[in-house]
Amino acid sequence: MLSEYVALLCCALLLTAYSARNPAFARFPTTALLEVVAPLHAAVDFAQDSSRRIWTSYVALRSVADENQALRARLTELESERNALVEFKVENQRLRGLLELSSVSQLKGVSADVIGDEPSGWGRGILVNRGASHGVGIGMAVVHPRGVVGQVVAVSPNFAHVLLVTDHSSGVDVMTQDSRVRGVIEGIGSDHCELRYVSKETPVRVGDVVITSGMDGVFPKGLPVGSVSKVAVETGTLLQNVEIKASVDFDKLEEVLVVTGVAGQGTRVEEAKTLVKVDTLEKRRE
């Protein structure tokens, strides 16, 4: 009996060692489990959302007429503002093209709802309701308007498992926004990360904003990751300990964007051609 336990334990240790070297080997059972468990999460999420929506709709009914009027007035105001902004945008694009500047890159992606957390209770992974059939693939970056969320580590046809940046096994190449100091952040639990490989001589201050450097080939450049919350310099070491507080509140995460590509990348020539055409048309009109 005891030998059986020892054999199973050895089996578990071998699996651990093997999976550390070959993360893709358990892809099928992981995907299958995701397909079984995620619909249950999705159902509960739907029920929760529906009840919330019913409640807010009911409460909103009481002041809906006044609110409607106020919103109509605001809409008219915003529409005229929007028209002005569209004009500015077109003008800005033309001027950028003339100055040979690349346009601000926009993320292309699939928006997804967070439907569950990692069941172990350690909370360093989330489940989202978009999978391979929606264009989501392993290794894709996942972001939120407030910053970087994590990376897709498992995908089934309809769901995906996202490893958060706060997990100690995740790594993101980053730099500070002002001083452009580069490093790699690794999770240390809760909503904090550690910025590694930063030399003692490099100036890093508490409050510095940290953004992605785009050098890891996963996260596009310039996405906010967090801000420096603690800097400690130990004697006898060459590096300093820099702690980062993530800008995303992972406990309140409801929707995320899975980045499938970056619009505007590699299209500068096409963009320039379009701008030349627009310019020519305008000249003709004049």
Added chain:
Amino acid sequence: MAKACWMVVYAVMALAVQGMLGHLGVPGALVPQLLLILVVALSFSEANSFGSLMSFGIGLLLDFSSATLIGPWAGSCVVVFCILALLSQRLFIDSGIAAMVITFSSVVVANVLFSLFGSEYPALTWEYPQRVFGQAIVTAVLAPIILSFLVRRARRMSNALIGRGNALSAV
């Protein structure tokens, strides 16, 4: 076979509930380790090869759900099962307090072993003991109800199987 099927159903349900609780805003330290209650129930009702294999399977389910390393939870579940199976002749979980104490210890041991197997040393911050003990307490509170249901059900199934065997031998 029927027992194995039921165990798989319970395990998947427990996994789904654990994941949902996290998503519903329950802090990580308050998410009960329902799958470990299953392992405790197995060690007292099926202290044999079937039980150890099922414990290994339950651990693997947890590993697959985290999609990182495969094996640390399987290993820790097997060790917890092994310890409890060896002690099951001397321990009784019929009383609520005993069930709570045994489950509490199992959760603590399983989490510590998981950290060791999975080389989770970077995660060993001040938050770690807080989370482990929090999970252990919440799991222990739920354990008497769930364990009594599971053990009673397992015994009923075993009795039904014995009864069927006796009827066959009489024929």
